[in-house]
Amino acid sequence: MSDGIGLAEALLGLDGFRVLDVSEGPAELVITVETVVAVVGCHHCGVRAESQDRVPIDIRELTCFGRPARLRWIKRRWRCGDVACDAKTWTETTSHVDAQAVLTRRAGAEACRQVGEEARAVSKVAAEMGVCWWTVMNAVIEHGTPLVDDPDRIGPVLQLGVDETNYLSATRTHPTIYATGLVDLQAKVVIDLVEGNAAADLRRWTAGADPGWIAGIEVVATDLAESFRAGLSPDLDHATRVADPFHVVRVANRCLDKVRRRVQNETLGHRGRKADPLYRIRKLLLAGDERLDDRGRDRLLLGLRVGDPHDEVLGGWLAKESVRDVYLTDDPVVAATLLDKAIAGCAADAVEEIRSLGKTPASWRSEILAHHDTGASNGPTEGLNLCVKRVKRCGHGFKRFEHYRLRVLLHAGGVTWPSRPRPPRIRSRSPHSNA
Ligand SMILES: [Zn+2]
16 A cells, blocks of 8 residues: 555455545545445346446545545446346445444444433534534434443343433423433442333333343332332332432431421511521531531521521421431441331321321332332432433433434443454653654
8 A cells, every 4th residue: 555545445445445535625524435346236237337427425434543534436337238227227335334324333323322322412422413403413322322232232131220300491382301310329320210200100110111120120220209209119018118318318308398398488578688587597408417517506506596486497407417417327226216216206206298208218218118128229329320410411402202202322331332443552752762
């Protein structure tokens, strides 16, 4: 490959193609190519074909040394040598470019990797490559679907996490639409994403899964949603159910917030303002007691003394701490004692919000205590929710749930991307090392 064209072919790296010309436009590199075949038989009768004519088609390639590249393929059209043959004329094909495609296969695979693995916006990748949005999205669907459907993507799962995420925020035409994420809590990958957060949505998914795989699940962690509790039956009745600690504490935090806002309104006649004593300690109230330093505790007590005349917010704070206490121990027996104490304390409280708070842990008692036996929590799902949100943000709202699901699974679903050999590292040359 001592000639210039041989070098261009080496750079292009597409088997079976010959480079005819390389030219540079203002915004892109144009590489004109043809196939190297000379003799072709008719696919219909086998008679040697004759060249009919040439049709140039333009295809987008991977960027070349930082410049967008256009492949101008002078496609051959063949004609059967036998005039009586039905095949008449046909154009040649290659494994590198699909019929009617605007991207070469390797450019499509790269577009899919950037959108999936790196969670980049389809519009950005499309603009960079100089193709339209649908060209890139179709490449993501084509190259990404087999990766997501790969039966080896998800192995046996012992601990399943079920958690809801926002799919579409409410608009004038529809309420907030949720999606249910199913997560392998140990491998920390998203197994699947289901549209909706109703019991029926979850049940449909478990019913559709491989029964042998479902039978292997030992623990299921969920938030405190009755719909999920109902949706786990009947297919996951055999699994130990765990109420996620974060969500249990959040219920107590919300109760405390509710009391604080009501007392604020009753004592000052308006919603919290910056200088109001209760508003000023709203974050300290929600912090765990063990995380407060002396100064924080002093500020908390002062705020309560000034803003909470009937000790109702204090009651809410104590109730919240009593629920949090359940998680300060690893011992299941101690945890049960603490939880029962919290439930009884709430039930006996004079404040209505606190009595109501007590009903939730009472109803979820066995699920809450199962955390101490199994160690399972939805902590890993919360981390994955961040990944899901990253995909959502870059998508600027999705119109099709299938696209959303595909992109979340490509990004956080433990997909095995086709591996590329790692290039050997070229070390930086510091002037000192030459001395
Ligand atoms: Zn023929």
